[in-house]
Amino acid sequence: MSLLVTGSFGIDTVETPFGKRLDVIGGSAVYFGFAASFFGPVRIVGAVGEDCPKDLLNVFQGRNVNTAGLEIRQGSKTFRWHGSYLKDMNEAQTVKVDLNVLAERAPKIPPEFLDSQYVFLANTHPLLQLETLATLKSVKLAVADTMNLYIQTERRQLEKLLGKIDGLVLNDGEARLLTGQKNLILAARETLKMGPKFVVIKKGEHGCLLVSDHDIFALPAFPTEKVVDPTGAGDSFAGGMMGYLATQENLTSDILKRALAFGTVVASFTISDFSLAGLAAATRQQIDDRWEKFKSAMSF
């Protein structure tokens, strides 16, 4: 397997009912990469500014993650996000966002990454996602995420992207915005018409929904009373899902379901503590144990 992710490295400030954390590790590529690395090697492509703290630069030390694609850009600043879950633990309110380096050119993909077969295009400008995808020549499975901003402002480019990917991962509000359909199954079906073979709608505490031409599959979130910080749950979910898929030869219905369950379980570790602490404290054995528990709980 060769799983590549391109997305953000970020410095987050997060407020939840359990406290406030200033300038902690964040970013979609960071959560995704961390989550996926439990399953096999991960290749990271991203950019930070020259102000990037050491903790963030070294976040993957000792992990099965190749950071050859992480560019430290002189004269630029690292992406910063300040979010609050004080009002609603299921939806972050952005207090402040500084795109900084993310608003510049796409980071370069190192030559040794060009043969990547599994690709996750974490949320960024669809033009950059298209550019990254076009650079890779051996893609077997391409999955992307997106967000409200690009659905509203970059619709044409986004639709072009949807025509070139295998799977789209997005949250419920985004699926409704993209399609104008309130019912999520209808929203997913509309999305399928735009190109992807499968759509995964993330519903936070309410779990996820997979729709393809052959399947409709819903999973609840892993039931947990320890929800401290939901930041990164969606990217960890995608990381667990893609990390597992990259270990599999084929993309069958059953394998996709299992991948969704791995994503669900990995995300449950992420939300148990602030920033990366919950995921960093987890082991592959704990993930597998929780997955088995989830699987057995879901059978009746």
Place this chain on the structure above:
Amino acid sequence: MSLLVTGSFGIDTVETPFGKRLDVIGGSAVYFGFAASFFGPVRIVGAVGEDCPKDLLNVFQGRNVNTAGLEIRQGSKTFRWHGSYLKDMNEAQTVKVDLNVLAERAPKIPPEFLDSQYVFLANTHPLLQLETLATLKSVKLAVADTMNLYIQTERRQLEKLLGKIDGLVLNDGEARLLTGQKNLILAARETLKMGPKFVVIKKGEHGCLLVSDHDIFALPAFPTEKVVDPTGAGDSFAGGMMGYLATQENLTSDILKRALAFGTVVASFTISDFSLAGLAAATRQQIDDRWEKFKSAMSF
């Protein structure tokens, strides 16, 4: 088995994005009784006014439902509810409610119903629920529903009721209101401390959650794109659940899970059309087929 339900018979006016229906059949005991009757005989206790339309009086004709406990009260009026789902398909907005006969004394339980072993106390004043429960002498499993109004205004009586029942079925907003806990698992745990052995939290389109001292079990809703009228979904869910439980000797963890899945499936028929039409068009065979499909979809 001998399953008794006490709750409302109602005349509903309902508005959804799919249309408006005036003066149609409704009421918690009606949906519950209809749903449970797919599994075995049901005994109904309730009251209507002298204005009760024939369609509502004869709603159980040809069904396995004993309506000896349905009182047609002279000088009284039937319960009426006018609700709208135009704003949110997952939460009814009450446009108008006339309690009428429901605000009077509790309906009398016929002597031949007094040996009922399975009891569902659909949502009504907790004093009436307590009174009904106290009248029954052979209860093996008592489950109740409640609502915001009684949580806010009749807390002491409700807590007394919670000390006497085996299970409580309520929706997510009610669970949060009852306990002050936003996390639903914590809310369920707090509720368990008040007495019941298990709590089922209904989350509408997001499925349900069961919490007991031994189990945490979440199920998504049955994935369907045909949601026409959510009225009665919760009562149908409870009817499917209790209908199945009343056919079982013991209340094991697995049987409770299966019961929740039956409730989920039965509710999916209810919401597929206005009023009782979706449920009335269903057969036990269709329910079993959909249950098997759901069970197999949920295993991975």
